[in-house]
Amino acid sequence: MIQHKAGFGMKGAIFFSSKYGSTAQYAEWIREATDLPAFDVDKANADPSQYDFLVLGSPVLYHKLMFHKWVKRNLAGIMARPTILFSVSGAGVGAKLDAWLAGHLPAELFSHVQHIALRGRQDPKDLSWLDRLMLIIGGLTNDDPVASKEELKGFDFMDKSSIEPIVEKIVQLQGKALPGQKGT
Numbered sequence: 001m002i003q004h005k006a007g008f009g010m011k012g013a014i015f016f017s018s019k020y021g022s023t024a025q026y027a028e029w030i031r032e033a034t035d036l037p038a039f040d041v042d043k044a045n046a047d048p049s050q051y052d053f054l055v056l057g058s059p060v061l062y063h064k065l066m067f068h069k070w071v072k073r074n075l076a077g078i079m080a081r082p083t084i085l086f087s088v089s090g091a092g093v094g095a096k097l098d099a100w101l102a103g104h105l106p107a108e109l110f111s112h113v114q115h116i117a118l119r120g121r122q123d124p125k126d127l128s129w130l131d132r133l134m135l136i137i138g139g140l141t142n143d144d145p146v147a148s149k150e151e152l153k154g155f156d157f158m159d160k161s162s163i164e165p166i167v168e169k170i171v172q173l174q175g176k177a178l179p180g181q182k183g184t
């Protein structure tokens with residue numbers, strides 16, 4: 001593990017993916033609040049092995065985390081580091097969201113991460129034609145009237161204050177000593 005610039009405490013970074021920008025916005029708010037660097041996982045410079053702890057963020061698209069393949073490719077590195085995972089979705093905290101995430105993430109990873117669910121934004125006019133079509137079909141066939149309306153008409157649940165529990169966890173991790181060092 002590499003040392004923090006000040007020579008003490010754990011050094012972390014944010015790794016995110018985002019299709020329509022809301023997860024990127026949350027990553028940016030977390031970056032501003034904590035000074036952690038933020039990397040889009042699709043960019044070549046996204047290397048989690050350089051950090052002591054990780055903050056991972058991804059939207060839920062079609063009942064899966066968008067970056068689930070990246071997570072699987074980087075599984076060993078993630079499992080070796082304290083990890084906060086934030087999901088961004090239309091659905092709020094609950095059994096439905098937990099089941100989607102657990103269904104597409106390795107079981108050991110799901111129990112390793114500290115998961116925080118944030119709610120995002122969906123504006124029908126921003127969507128690709130295929131996503132728009134899929135969401136219209138989803139909305140017309142969804143038995144849940146609230147979810148159906150959201151799929152058809154969109155929603156905006158973006159809330160800057162919802163990053164606070166993530167920021168608190170990051171501050172706790174930053175305060176932790178590296179192995180072999182005394183804690184504060």
Ligand SMILES: Cc1cc2nc3c(=O)[nH]c(=O)nc-3n(C[C@H](O)[C@H](O)[C@H](O)COP(=O)(O)O)c2cc1C
Nearest residue numbers: 018019020021022023059062063089090091120121
């Ligand atoms: C094509 C598509 C599929 C989606 N599928 C789900 C889903 O399965 N469950 C859910 O809760 N939200 C779903 N959403 C809502 C997104 O999670 C939400 O819009 C999120 O803020 C998108 O993140 P992004 O702006 O970073 O791409 C979907 C949105 C889109 C556009």
